Amino acid sequence: MTFPYTRMRRMRKHDFSRRLMREHRLTADDLIYPMFILEGEQVREAVPSMPNIERVSIDFLLEEAKELVELGIPTVALFPVIAADKKSLLAEEAYNPDGLVQRAVRALKQAFPELGVLTDVALDPYTTHGQDGIIDDDGYVLNDVTVDTLVKQALSHAQAGADVVAPSDMMDGRIGEIREELETEGFINTLIMAYAAKYASAYYGPFRDAIGSSGNLGKGNKFTYQIDPANSNEAIREVMLDLDEGADMVMVKPGLPYLDIVRRVKSELEVPTFAYQVSGEYAMHMAAFEKGWLDKDSVMMESLLAFKRAGADGILTYFAKDAARLLKG
Numbered sequence: 001m002t003f004p005y006t007r008m009r010r011m012r013k014h015d016f017s018r019r020l021m022r023e024h025r026l027t028a029d030d031l032i033y034p035m036f037i038l039e040g041e042q043v044r045e046a047v048p049s050m051p052n053i054e055r056v057s058i059d060f061l062l063e064e065a066k067e068l069v070e071l072g073i074p075t076v077a078l079f080p081v082i083a084a085d086k087k088s089l090l091a092e093e094a095y096n097p098d099g100l101v102q103r104a105v106r107a108l109k110q111a112f113p114e115l116g117v118l119t120d121v122a123l124d125p126y127t128t129h130g131q132d133g134i135i136d137d138d139g140y141v142l143n144d145v146t147v148d149t150l151v152k153q154a155l156s157h158a159q160a161g162a163d164v165v166a167p168s169d170m171m172d173g174r175i176g177e178i179r180e181e182l183e184t185e186g187f188i189n190t191l192i193m194a195y196a197a198k199y200a201s202a203y204y205g206p207f208r209d210a211i212g213s214s215g216n217l218g219k220g221n222k223f224t225y226q227i228d229p230a231n232s233n234e235a236i237r238e239v240m241l242d243l244d245e246g247a248d249m250v251m252v253k254p255g256l257p258y259l260d261i262v263r264r265v266k267s268e269l270e271v272p273t274f275a276y277q278v279s280g281e282y283a284m285h286m287a288a289f290e291k292g293w294l295d296k297d298s299v300m301m302e303s304l305l306a307f308k309r310a311g312a313d314g315i316l317t318y319f320a321k322d323a324a325r326l327l328k329g
């Protein structure tokens with residue numbers, strides 16, 4: 001009989017003992033802030049399904065970046081809104097050295113060299129059909145020709161000064177090809193964060209609205225390259241392959257509904273592990289906050305702490321600024 005010798009509530013009674021036994025902590029260092037960028041000057045547009053999130057032109061991006069640095073957020077992730085007339089079947093705009101992302105990276109690195117800049121490597125903002133790769137006549141995304149284009153895209157990001165390139169396309173073999181190209185071209189310290197375990201999730205809906213690819217994608221889906229939400233071992237295998245091919249960090253995506261995968265990756269592979277609390281997760285939280293059904297600050301912080309407990313080293317989250325502000329007090 002352990003009771004009353006063991007009383008679990010003893011340690012919970014005081015603030016000092018609760019603090020002493022606290023296992024995980026969220027800090028601003030854990031946060032990566034995803035931002036949507038568009039062409040123009042002094043432009044900012046609301047994203048209806050993502051309250052408080054905007055698409056901004058590069059000048060406003062720089063203003064926000066200043067705030068991120070002041071808040072101690074180490075990294076920003078960029079996602080472009082590409083004008084319809086720049087989209088094509090072969091997504092050539094993806095590797096335009098003077099494209100929107102490439103210019104944004106150069107501007108950011110010049111103004112805030114200490115802020116980490118992460119770019120998304122995938123073709124969906126650039127294709128007329130909204131798929132992440134180049135398709136054949138049946139609409140099937142072709143792996144190897146897509147990888148050739150992703151390599152060009154990743155190199156153009158590195159040349160612009162990106163610190164981290166993050167392939168989110170789920171083509172086979174792309175990490176190895178990108179790593180080889182970066183080495184050959186002298187970008188030996190450009191980091192690769194692989195969206196390694198990226199699921200074919202319905203939680204990406206608001207993101208596709210934000211970058212304007214949902215109209216192009218229509219009723220299309222990404223089942224032939226993203227992972228089936230029913231699978232777990234397959235995610236581990238994807239992560240192992242990406243590590244083998246030269247990824248420095250791996251990511252699990254979406255976030256909260258896939259914390260079991262985050263935990264497995266961290267426990268089984270013991271590598272830098274990141275999670276993406278995606279647009280749909282943000283949207284559903286915000287909807288409940290706006291209705292007054294959940295308390296924003298406490299639920300937001302609890303949701304982020306859950307990632308740390310599951311083993312994530314960092315979190316891509318649209319709450320990054322709000323959380324960092326709260327942490328600053």
Ligand code: PBG
Nearest residue numbers: 122124168203204207278279280
């Ligand atoms: C594109 C990409 C997506 C997200 C990040 N990069 C969407 C998709 O795969 O359709 C989703 C991010 C989010 O929902 O917040 N390759």
